[in-house]
Amino acid sequence: MDFSDAATDGRAPTRTVTDDVWLVIPLYNEDAVVGGVVAEARKTFPNVVCVDDGSTDDSAARAREAGAIVVRHAVNLGQGAALQTGIEYARDQEGARYLVTFDADGQHQVEDAVAMVELARSDDLAVVFGSRFLDDRTKPGLLKRLVLRTAVWFTNQSTGLRLTDAHNGLRVIRVDAARKVDLTQDRMAHASEIVLQLGRTRLPWREHPVHVLYTDYSKGKGQSLWNSVNILVDLVFK
Amino acid sequence: MLIQVILVAAVVVVTVLLTRSTTNARHQAIRRLLLVGFVIAAVLAILFPEALTFVANLLDVGRGTDLLLYALVIAFVSFIATSHRRANQLERKITVLTRELSLAEARLERVDDSAVQLENAEPGPVLGDDERSRRTAAPREL
Numbered sequence: 001m002d003f004s005d006a007a008t009d010g011r012a013p014t015r016t017v018t019d020d021v022w023l024v025i026p027l028y029n030e031d032a033v034v035g036g037v038v039a040e041a042r043k044t045f046p047n048v049v050c051v052d053d054g055s056t057d058d059s060a061a062r063a064r065e066a067g068a069i070v071v072r073h074a075v076n077l078g079q080g081a082a083l084q085t086g087i088e089y090a091r092d093q094e095g096a097r098y099l100v101t102f103d104a105d106g107q108h109q110v111e112d113a114v115a116m117v118e119l120a121r122s123d124d125l126a127v128v129f130g131s132r133f134l135d136d137r138t139k140p141g142l143l144k145r146l147v148l149r150t151a152v153w154f155t156n157q158s159t160g161l162r163l164t165d166a167h168n169g170l171r172v173i174r175v176d177a178a179r180k181v182d183l184t185q186d187r188m189a190h191a192s193e194i195v196l197q198l199g200r201t202r203l204p205w206r207e208h209p210v211h212v213l214y215t216d217y218s219k220g221k222g223q224s225l226w227n228s229v230n231i232l233v234d235l236v237f238k
Numbered sequence: 239m240l241i242q243v244i245l246v247a248a249v250v251v252v253t254v255l256l257t258r259s260t261t262n263a264r265h266q267a268i269r270r271l272l273l274v275g276f277v278i279a280a281v282l283a284i285l286f287p288e289a290l291t292f293v294a295n296l297l298d299v300g301r302g303t304d305l306l307l308y309a310l311v312i313a314f315v316s317f318i319a320t321s322h323r324r325a326n327q328l329e330r331k332i333t334v335l336t337r338e339l340s341l342a343e344a345r346l347e348r349v350d351d352s353a354v355q356l357e358n359a360e361p362g363p364v365l366g367d368d369e370r371s372r373r374t375a376a377p378r379e380l
Binding site: 051069071072073074075077081084085088089184186237 | 322329330332333336337339340341343344
């Protein structure tokens with residue numbers, strides 16, 4: 001064991017400002033990128049929990065190597081289920097104060113997450129939603145923009161909140177708000193459900209502009225437009 | 239036409255049942271009574287085809303077999319509705335079970351980790367205190 005390690009780590013007084021933040025990353029078959037995403041995030045956020053949703057590749061091992069704690073689903077349940085598991089894990093950790101939901105595919109920027117946590121701290125907000133439509137950094141295609149706008153409209157109708165973006169995976173949730181989250185939508189429709197449940201807490205919330213990076217990788221894996229049909233059906237026929 | 243009104247109403251009722259998420263004893267009892275009624279009606283229709291045609295004519299349907307077909311469609315849609323709901327409930331249970339399992343597993347891993355670290359730290363105490371054990375909520379006395 002290394003002496004210097006023990007001196008800087010452990011119960012040393014050097015408590016960084018991100019010590020009380022837990023990154024929650026649902027993970028399913030992303031072994032090509034998750035290592036990099038976790039390593040990059042861990043430069044800023046020491047606490048990262050990946051929920052391996054029954055991946056059939058080496059995602060869990062890559063995430064663990066990069067320093068994340070991995071919680072494993074024995075079978076694939078869907079992103080919503082993985083998110084709920086991660087939230088339940090993180091909100092019960094000692095000293096956890098903020099949860100950040102983050103995507104495993106590298107779409108999200110760590111700087112955005114930092115800014116959102118800062119905003120939550122400084123303005124005493126319980127929830128900060130990321131929105132890719134508050135500035136013009138994000139460039140979705142026309143069809144994607146149309147579908148997302150429709151999703152926003154639908155979410156606003158059903159949740160009573162006025163958001164500019166729905167189905168954005170980057171959110172900051174304070175622990176007290178996270179305790180009110182109980183997602184029953186196992187698949188993609190959880191994005192509307194989490195807005196609904198967080199809205200019902202009546203806790204202060206705000207949106208913050210984020211940059212969603214549409215890489216070729218994420219485009220290749222991203223939700224196809226067919227998925228929006230499935231989401232709608234999931235929401236209506238519970 | 240009378241039959242159209244009845245059929246559309248039936249479809250609407252089934253759809254509403256589908257979107258509501260309650261299953262209580264009353265609903266179950268109603269479903270079972272309907273099933274019994276369905277069986278009896280089927281037997282009667284087989285035994286007395288003229289009677290079926292008579293009922294069909296009352297409903298402005300030309301033939302008894304047509305009425306049977308319509309009834310079958312409604313029964314089929316209801317079946318889809320109930321099995322859909324049952325599948326959802328089952329899925330819910332699997333989700334909860336899997337989540338409990340993975341969270342329990344994660345807790346065990348932490349206890350294991352801290353035990354290993356404690357063993358390693360035995361000769362020279364206090365030193366081997368890496369990040370994972372720092373986060374560990376599990377009691378260090380283990």
